[in-house]
Amino acid sequence: MLNLLVSIKQVPDTTNIRINPETGTLIREGVPSIINPYDLIALSTACKLKQKYGGKIVVITMGPPQARLALKEAVEFGADRIILLSDRKFAGADTLATSYTLAETIKFLEKETPFDLYLFGKQAIDGDTAQVGPGVATRLGIPVVTYVNKIESIDLKEKTIILHRKTERGIEILRAKLPILITCEKELSHVPFVPFSEILKGIQSEPEVFTAEGPVFFERDKLGLKGSPTQVKKVFTPELKKQGSLYDLKEHSLNDVIGKILEILRAKGLL
Amino acid sequence: MKEVWVFIEQEENKIHPVSFELLGIANTLAEDLSGRIAGVILGSEVDNLAPEVLAYGAHKVYLVEHDCLKYYRHRPYAKALSDLAKKYHPEILLLGATPLGRDLAGGVATLLETGLTADVTELSIEKETGYLLMTRPAYGGNIMATIVCPHHRPQMATVRPRIFSVPERKENPKGEIIKEKIDLSEDLAGIERLNFIPKEKTVNLEYADVVVAGGKGIGGKREFEKLKELAELLSAELGASRLAVESGWISYEHQVGQTGKTVRPKVYLAFGISGAIQHRAGMQNSDFIIAVNTDKGAPIFKIADMGILGDWKVVAEALISALKKEKDK
Ligand SMILES: Cc1cc2nc3c(=O)[nH]c(=O)nc-3n(C[C@H](O)[C@H](O)[C@H](O)COP(=O)(O)OP(=O)(O)OC[C@H]3O[C@@H](n4cnc5c(N)ncnc54)[C@H](O)[C@@H]3O)c2cc1C
Ligand SMILES: Cc1cc2nc3c(=O)[nH]c(=O)nc-3n(C[C@H](O)[C@H](O)[C@H](O)COP(=O)(O)OP(=O)(O)OC[C@H]3O[C@@H](n4cnc5c(N)ncnc54)[C@H](O)[C@@H]3O)c2cc1C
Known part of the structure; x- marks a missing residue:
């Protein structure tokens, strides 16, 4: 049996994001919220592991009330218990405060049954820091393996796992003792097709809601904006650099244009 | 101190x-x-x-x-x-x-x-x-x-x-x-390394002097071979947009952009790439950007030092034969 914890984040679909050019802020209206794509990989991986080894999946998320929709969707992937961390006091958290809130919640949940494996996404597509996974592992005092692209095997008796990790220079094959926290790469799993019966189960489920008041005890000054050492000072839209010359091949001869390219290459010492 | x-x-x-x-x-x-x-x-x-x-x-x-x-x-x-x-x-x-x-x-x-x-x-x-x-x-x-x-x-x-x-x-x-x-x-x-499989050829995109990059507008895997030929003539590395990578025309190692690599070559040649913000994030610091596109409104032209409005293939082929001539000199 494996006891699995998956941490997911609801994010705006950044493909559809628009910016208000005057204020430099996001226009959230009409932008759909989705489960962070890498967290879907984490969920599908947990689901596959549960099928193979047996066990339970607990899914947590911290976010505004609407993040419950992400958790309901997680039920479609086989989540057995879903928990929403939602409170004004959690809002405005940077990764240090986020990892504190998540880690304390995990420690609370572990009083019942400790987890063997914690699955996080490689990164969230909005904040994009990839810092929360390593942060939570550090607070739990367990090893972390980031960029996991394959789980080869798990030995339930010995409580060990063999996995592949993508680095800049190749693939590492690692053996680790459980419990361990991993962050998931795209190749780790396919997101399965969800049958209608499971969708129905998702619709009918409701998450447990945890707040700053309980059931987990939090130190107040470690939460949300207050517990965040980083501050966003300014937000702006990136400047475009000045436009160069445009050659329309209907008006300029191909020969001239190629000649210009060769000139540039020569000037830069590339020919 | x-x-x-x-x-x-x-x-x-x-x-x-x-x-x-x-x-x-x-x-x-x-x-x-x-x-x-x-x-x-x-x-x-x-x-x-x-x-x-x-x-x-x-x-x-x-x-x-x-x-x-x-x-x-x-x-x-x-x-x-x-x-x-x-x-x-x-x-x-x-x-x-x-x-x-x-x-x-x-x-x-x-x-x-x-x-x-x-x-x-x-x-x-x-x-x-x-x-x-x-x-x-x-x-x-x-x-x-x-x-x-x-x-x-x-x-x-x-x-x-x-x-x-x-x-x-x-x-x-x-x-x-x-x-x-x-x-x-x-x-x-808590972890031990059992083995390490190095990448066959590490793509050294981030440190290349010239990058020849292709996007969705190239049209296919076979067409990428043409860019490869051009890249070899220029001792350049091959780059790609995410759509080209997702179409399976070239591997992820070559992806340039926010979720790929950041490059800063002396010359970046973009063929059939529209220049979405996520792509620009990875290449806009290039010293000199040459872009070939059939759409006058393509955002890549806004940051290109030299824009060429036309078919990528015509330009790529002409450049290949010009470089070959140059080498024979
Ligand atoms: C413009 C902007 C810039 C920012 N820059 C920084 C910065 O540089 N440094 C910084 O510390 N913070 C920064 N933040 C805040 C940061 O986005 C939040 O702390 C966010 O809650 C977590 O960071 P992330 O989205 O980067 O997650 P990542 O660390 O990229 O997420 C990795 C994984 O952690 C898990 N996870 C992340 N968030 C949650 C959650 N809320 N609930 C459950 N699981 C979760 C998921 O499994 C996810 O796949 C920034 C915010 C904004 C708006
Ligand atoms: C979170 C996130 C991260 C992303 N990260 C990246 C990233 O790292 N890198 C990246 O590239 N993208 C990234 N994207 C995707 C990005 O938004 C664009 O979808 C992508 O860059 C478009 O690729 P493209 O320019 O090849 O295709 P298109 O936008 O389809 O452009 C094709 C272009 O080819 C031109 N064309 C067509 N035929 C010809 C011809 N015969 N000759 C010349 N030109 C022709 C067309 O006019 C068009 O401009 C990301 C998106 C998201 C949401």
């Missing part, structure tokens, strides 16, 4: 180029703070690297050698770096935003209970306050955010490769090398 620290990323006794880039920007920051620069080297049998780090501008090197640091593992590295920082209190700690640097930084910031800004592309010191201003893209490159960490030290950031240039190498550098002992164990690591 305030210290600006650079984590020197090394694997198998080779320093990652981003570490030299960081020594360069650290120099600017240290001047503004009237402080000093220190490089931190962690590993096993790596003391030969210390003079290199001094040669690229560090005043000091902190060196920790231990068997447990032979290859990168999160926990021993995070403990070593954070223990050093607890002892010497650096003002600023910079790491490369590489897979290794990002993995390490998240743990170190947590152990130090300080703020960490990810994937930074601009760094400066605010005159009035002396704070480090860290600017980074977010929401898929749609916005830029400037982040500060006023009340916690060190101020930490991971910095994208190829944003800052490598400083000049000094001959016979002077500086201090401080060897530190840190208590580490295999038990702490």
Whole structure:
């Protein structure tokens, strides 16, 4: 049996994001919220592991009330218990405060049954820091393996796992003792097709809601904006650099244009 | 005196180029703070690297050698770096935003209970306050955010490769090398490496002088062969947009952009790439951008130094034969 914890984040679909050019802020209206794509990989991986080894999946998320929709969707992937961390006091958290809130919640949940494996996404597509996974592992005092692209095997008796990790220079094959926290790469799993019966189960489920008041005890000054050492000072839209010359091949001869390219290459010492 | 620290990323006794880039920007920051620069080297049998780090501008090197640091593992590295920082209190700690640097930084910031800004592309010191201003893209490159960490030290950031240039190498550098002992164990690591499969040919896109890149407008896998031919003639690396990668025409290693690599070649040739913001995020710092596209309104033209309105294939083929002629000369 494996006891699995998956941490997911609801994010705006950044493909559809628009910016208000005057204020430099996001226009959230009409932008759909989705489960962070890498967290879907984490969920599908947990689901596959549960099928193979047996066990339970607990899914947590911290976010505004609407993040419950992400958790309901997680039920479609086989989540057995879903928990929403939602409170004004959690809002405005940077990764240090986020990892504190998540880690304390995990420690609370572990009083019942400790987890063997914690699955996080490689990164969230909005904040994009990839810092929360390593942060939570550090607070739990367990090893972390980031960029996991394959789980080869798990030995339930010995409580060990063999996995592949993508680095800049190749693939590492690692053996680790459980419990361990991993962050998931795209190749780790396919997101399965969800049958209608499971969708129905998702619709009918409701998450447990945890707040700053309980059931987990939090130190107040470690939460949300207050517990965040980083501050966003300014937000702006990136400047475009000045436009160069445009050659329309209907008006300029191909020969001239190629000649210009060769000139540039020569000037830069590339020919 | 305030210290600006650079984590020197090394694997198998080779320093990652981003570490030299960081020594360069650290120099600017240290001047503004009237402080000093220190490089931190962690590993096993790596003391030969210390003079290199001094040669690229560090005043000091902190060196920790231990068997447990032979290859990168999160926990021993995070403990070593954070223990050093607890002892010497650096003002600023910079790491490369590489897979290794990002993995390490998240743990170190947590152990130090300080703020960490990810994937930074601009760094400066605010005159009035002396704070480090860290600017980074977010929401898929749609916005830029400037982040500060006023009340916690060190101020930490991971910095994208190829944003800052490598400083000049000094001959016979002077500086201090401080060897530190840190208590580490295999038990702490919790992970052991059974095997390592190196990439067949590492794509050296980030450090290429010329990049020939193709997008969805190329039309297919076979067409990419043409770009490959052109790339070979120019000793260039092949780049691609995400749509080209997702179409299966070329592998992910070649992807340029926010979720791919950042490149900074002398010349970037973009064929059939529209120039979405996420793509531009990875190539707009190129010295010279040449873009070929059939759509006058393509956003790539807004940042191209030379735009060519026309079919990519016509231009690529003409350029190939011109280069061949050039070689025969
Ligand atoms: C413009 C902007 C810039 C920012 N820059 C920084 C910065 O440089 N440094 C910084 O510390 N913070 C920064 N933040 C705040 C940061 O986005 C939040 O702290 C966010 O809650 C977590 O960071 P992330 O989205 O980068 O997650 P990542 O660390 O990229 O997420 C990795 C994984 O952690 C898990 N996870 C992340 N968030 C949650 C959650 N809320 N609930 C459950 N699981 C979760 C998921 O499994 C996810 O796949 C920034 C915010 C904004 C708006
Ligand atoms: C979170 C996130 C991260 C992303 N990260 C990246 C990233 O890292 N890198 C990246 O590239 N994208 C990234 N994207 C995707 C990005 O938004 C664009 O979808 C993508 O860059 C478009 O690729 P393209 O220019 O090849 O295709 P298109 O936008 O379809 O453009 C094709 C172009 O080819 C031109 N064309 C067609 N035929 C010809 C011809 N015969 N000759 C010349 N030109 C022709 C067309 O006019 C058009 O401009 C990301 C998106 C998201 C949401």
